[in-house]
Amino acid sequence: MGASGKTSLGVDPLMLGRAIIDADRRAAHALNLVPSENRISPLASLPLGSDFYNRYFFNTDGDPLFWEFRGGEEIAHIEALGIDALRRMASARYCNVRPISGMSAMIITVAALSRPGSTVVSVDQNSGGHYATSALLGRFGRESRLLGGGGGRVDESRLADLLAPGDVDLVYVDVQNCVRTPDFRAMSAVVKDVSPGTRLYVDASHYLGLVFGGHVVNPLTCGADAFGGSTHKSFPGPHKGVIFTNSDDVDEKLRAAQFDLLSSHHFAETLALALAALEVEQHIGEYARATNDNARRLARALADAGFRVHGDSSAGYTDTHQVWVELDNTADAYALSNRLADVGIRVNLHSTLPGVPGVHLRLGSNEVTFEGAGPRAIERLADALVTARERALEPRTVSEIRRRFGAPFYTDSEKLTGEVRL
């Protein structure tokens, strides 16, 4: 026994482990400007390397006679504390943390709040909707009806016509790519007026951290029945999903659907989510503000340097963490992305942003803000983007930007080692 040495094809798994560690060392230094990613904190990362990664956990009510899977008893309270923190940030009575991803939350929500054969309204991809929603609905026997708009935005006034036939169980607001969020209040008013039996759900995956921080308006206070999404984009958590509601009935429907569609809820990652929530909670408003401030600062600096930045300049270009920058052509886009990647600045190229033709940088300020970037770091970062249009960057570019960072919104590794890893 013992799995040392090479496999039959001459691959040594240990060498691959070393390659991952080497790549991870470079990744730790890198600056990620991807709006759909964030960097989980060292504290929140702890459970992922623990034995709880290997375990199931079902006893969400802490029933002393229901420890069918042993071991979770000792730390079950951490999941409960995390749920409380999430509920506080979402101003919601109920928080379902069992979805294992944003798409898992989407599947559970669709199953819970609409019936096979019914119609579900979601947002046209050209107006910011998620690429998968309509096809997913079709695969699950729902009719998909798309809410469009103009200029890449949702036109809330069109919703009334879509609801008029009376066959819509659910309006699923799946806008992801956006520098302005839809008007949830207007949509809710239309639903209540035209089709009061229809449920309104907001998939806030991209701007979840901004909702928690009070920077984007909370869908529940606007009349939505529920909202949720993935927890690793503007919210700096693990790859999980959450769903919030204030309704007993919706909560019960979500629990029932989740029971049918999910077994393990990935216990270690739920613990990671709890730690991430508790760690960021008292700073969430500041984090959300700083994230949008940084996005606007980056947008302004790039526009001043001659980049074509999407959005209304007089309104700061963006209300979210996203900044869209149009590039001349694909060759230039790859050259820019490659020059940035060469020194450890990672950007997202996007050719199908809603309402804006051509290839774009889809930038996100969320991760660097979580890591401590403030005005000085963002200015230097913008300089790097400007320079990379023309030529290769100096290898020290990222170090220079990082030197301008303030304290992060999490407990750094050194403090963690001192206080936790005793």
Next chain:
Amino acid sequence: MGASGKTSLGVDPLMLGRAIIDADRRAAHALNLVPSENRISPLASLPLGSDFYNRYFFNTDGDPLFWEFRGGEEIAHIEALGIDALRRMASARYCNVRPISGMSAMIITVAALSRPGSTVVSVDQNSGGHYATSALLGRFGRESRLLGGGGGRVDESRLADLLAPGDVDLVYVDVQNCVRTPDFRAMSAVVKDVSPGTRLYVDASHYLGLVFGGHVVNPLTCGADAFGGSTHKSFPGPHKGVIFTNSDDVDEKLRAAQFDLLSSHHFAETLALALAALEVEQHIGEYARATNDNARRLARALADAGFRVHGDSSAGYTDTHQVWVELDNTADAYALSNRLADVGIRVNLHSTLPGVPGVHLRLGSNEVTFEGAGPRAIERLADALVTARERALEPRTVSEIRRRFGAPFYTDSEKLTGEVRL
């Protein structure tokens, strides 16, 4: 900024991190006899704590012009090598590693291989089927038709009647709780005879490692169109899902469904799966044999000591990693489970095992076998179970059992530290 100190409700996240580390220390020592769990190896666990946990990865074909998400370039080959190892173990042309759990693989398979409005045959829970399948099918607009049996087993001969109406797109063999696997060859013959357009899929979540090791017959060689499942039960990998097929058409359908139903495939966990596969590949036959040998040895020892062990004693009680032990009543069951848990032996109580009324221990030999348990350790483990029926166990029980372990089927932490964490 900086997230030190307590939250508004007086909870210190650092204290919770410490609690997780403390619990993890106890968990590392524990013996887990849960058939649906395994312990990922230290090598395979490496990516989970890395920055790749935070990242998306879409460029499965390695297109040099498609690095929309940067950073994955350096280690993309590891995913590819892992897929090759999985394909070799499954003797399959195609391996889809994008599902993020066993249920995710189930959802993708149902969506890929059946249409809304069609009928899907799965296995009655009383014959070993998964608790969720039938309800899941209903939520996705499929008609659910259940294949039953007698005495907790599938009766393959009943399949012809279920297929006769001609409306079945898919037979989904979701047997999980079993000491004998169904006769895939017989089922395939019926499908080909009665309804050749129907697809046959085997959800091998529980016995995946035993199929890989050649101990349970490979569904593809029996005529199934595809098989797959979760990767953390008898196969000692992370919480992910895989689907195998030899059919171009089925592979294409799975890819299309996966694209619509999944976004991130959890990159770090896919790397973990790759490392787990490459690490265990050359020992997979030995691991599978030892797992069943240990299950039979445990079953025999418990039966000899007066426990009522399910199964045919003349055939070794079990062909899988599972051993079912009937207990007198719930109070006794909890007392036994608690006494074992007190010293770090973790067992699963189950009240709905197919075909066997009453409360049972559902034991699995998979994890302790992966950790190195051989005959001597299993005998000592059986002694502990026997003793715990009557009285509390000595605190040193687990150490005594572990002292009898041989080498594990993975690179242990010390060697890993020496060779990888340079």
